[in-house]
Amino acid sequence: MKPKSRIKMDPEADSHLRIGFIGAGNMAFGIAKGIISGNVLPANIKVSAPSKRNFGRFQEIGITGTNSNVELVCGSDIVFVAVKPHLVRDVLNGISAYITDRHIVVSVAAGVTLETLQELLPENTSVIRMMPNLPCIVQEGALLFTRGSCAKPADGVLLRSLLQHCGLVEEGPEAWIDIHTGLSGSGVAFVYLFAEALAEGAIKMGMPSSLAHMIASQTVLGAGRVLRESGKHPAQLRSEVCTPGGTTIYGLHTLEQGGVRASTMSAVESATERARQLGQKSTARK
Structure with a gap:
């Protein structure tokens, strides 16, 4: 298997990333605000949703919207899946064919396990499961993530770098994610x-x-x-x-x-x- 194409970590690495959010709710908005507080330009971020109803606040901070999940995935390096848990299966089925070895897929859907995410995505996809909380919208969140079997330590380092302005960001085993949900x-x-x-x-x-x-x-x-x-x-x-x-x-x-x-x-x-x-x-x- 050929090695994965990854943007190397350096002080300017984050600024070149293209980031997509599937879902335009509070979690997506809060995380996006935190990311653009760092080195990522709003022009490098896109959000997708079935309707344009929630695009206004994203557009106010320079983030464009689309109704096409496929368009978003094809133009992104990191894809945040920020939809309701019952929608995750349909969303991933719709984008799976367009996920390549350059992508990192980050799920913030409560209760959706790494096993489920990895089953729905192509083999060897770098998957990260993360649980944020509401204070992310004011950059005072508490975020815990766990890497899937194909996600490298460097992917975790990259995610930490992106989210450092969202609040506290920690990595731990998947068993802690549900506890974090109850606690935070x-x-x-x-x-x-x-x-x-x-x-x-x-x-x-x-x-x-x-x-x-x-x-x-x-x-x-x-x-x-x-x-x-x-x-x-x-x-x-x-x-x-x-x-x-x-x-x-x-x-x-x-x-x-x-x-x-x-x-x-x-x-x-x-x-x-x-x-x-x-x-x-x-x-x-x-």
Whole structure:
């Protein structure tokens, strides 16, 4: 088998890549915004979707759209498959004949396993499965990827380089992808629920709604930055906020009485198990 044609890694390598997104939803948009924050020109990126409805925001940042997945694939080196999981099979069946040994195919479809992706694409295709999360749209995402059997370490290095402005980018075994979905993909909604509850507690005590929600969002943002940038364990930071007999320890006692810790752990477990179920279904549909 002839060696694959790959763009060599150098400081200017990313700028020459042609990148395509099949799917024009939030994930595609967030990742595309992060990529053009690096060395890739918007003119080198294209997005495809059945309708032009979601093309507007891409066009505003210089990315062109097409209704043809085949056209997109033929003009791309890296193809991000960013469609709903139930559409992946039809999409890959439609482009498989046009995938060559120069392509890297990156799936961001929840629950669709590497086994399924590799079965639907030509033999020896470099496939990467990745799970981003919603904060990618503000370049504060958490992305975890795993390489298929034919994807080289250099492909992972290239993907990291492209996505470095999207947020935290890590590589791990496929078994971690579903856990990441439960922790970070679904976890975003858990944080929103907590922020909503924080604001409603303040509203109950007499604060205006708009101000309560602004302060709750800033509290979540600020706490997250301190946690990330300090490198400290959450329990250590929590203890630093508490003073003996103070307001925080009283509030934490109430949260513990409500089972917030156990409920959160169970929520991550439930979301992870559901992701695994979706993966089993995608593998079973052969």
